[in-house]
Amino acid sequence: MIIPEQINELKVVKMSARGAVLSGGEEEILLRDAPETLQIDDTIRVFVEFDDKGKLFAHTNHLFCEDGFDLFEGKEVDLICMEETKLGFSMIINQRYTGLLYHSDVFSHIESGDKMRGYIKTLRSDELIDLCLNKQGYLNRIDDETDIVIKRLKEHNDTLPYNDKSQAEDIYSCFGMSKKAFKRAIGKLYKQKHIRITDKGIEINT
Structure with missing residues (x-):
């Protein structure tokens, strides 16, 4: 049985010029982006959904992508x-x-x-x-990021010329983290009143 809108594990029953034909019992479905190494009788995990005409098709692009708006860190x-x-x-x-x-x-x-x-x-x-x-695994990572920010600030007399408007490359060069992680870290430190965020950058509250 093929279940739409989720990952299915299906068997390859034949190959065609358009891709691989997969079977889920009595139903068959086309895998358009079939890997070159795929052969008849192989099983493969695919995501199944409807095309614009309401017909089911399969694809292997079930990693996180732009349509993964329902996912967020800590969820x-x-x-x-x-x-x-x-x-x-x-x-x-x-x-x-x-x-x-x-x-x-x-x-x-x-x-x-x-x-x-x-x-x-x-x-x-x-x-x-x-x-x-566990939730703690996510929280521990955030704590690691805030520790890095505080450490860099203390190494530079409690002030640095970086904030949420800084370029991602500059942030990575100083802190070794993405701009998204940096914004998350300074946001937490700001809420805890450990730092001030100004137009010129960030500084430790004294």
Whole structure:
């Protein structure tokens, strides 16, 4: 059975000039962006959706992308383990996206097919998603970012010429983090009244 609007694991039944034909029991569906290595009788995980004419089709672009507006860092999500990799576990997120749960964030036995709740840890600039199994994993990363900002400020007499209007390249050169992470860090420090944000940059409250 093929289920629209989520990831399905389907079998390749034939190849055509338009792509690979996948089977989900009695139904067949076209995979337009079939990998060159795909062969008949292989199984593949694909995302299934409707085209403009209301016909189902499959594609492999089920990583985080521009239509992933429903995801944000710290959000609680449903996870299904696909397989273990060298870095961790490849997970299906909310039946729509895929992400990675690193070995360092796992403290219990996990097998393929296991279902669990988790959190979006990082929406990476390369359109991949890092996961964690508890909220603290996300919060710890934010604490690391704020620590870096405070450290850099103290190294430069408590003031730096960077704020949320600074160029991403300049921010990375100084702090080693993305502009998004920097804005998140200074936002938290500002709310905690540890820093002031001015038109000229940021400075430690004294």
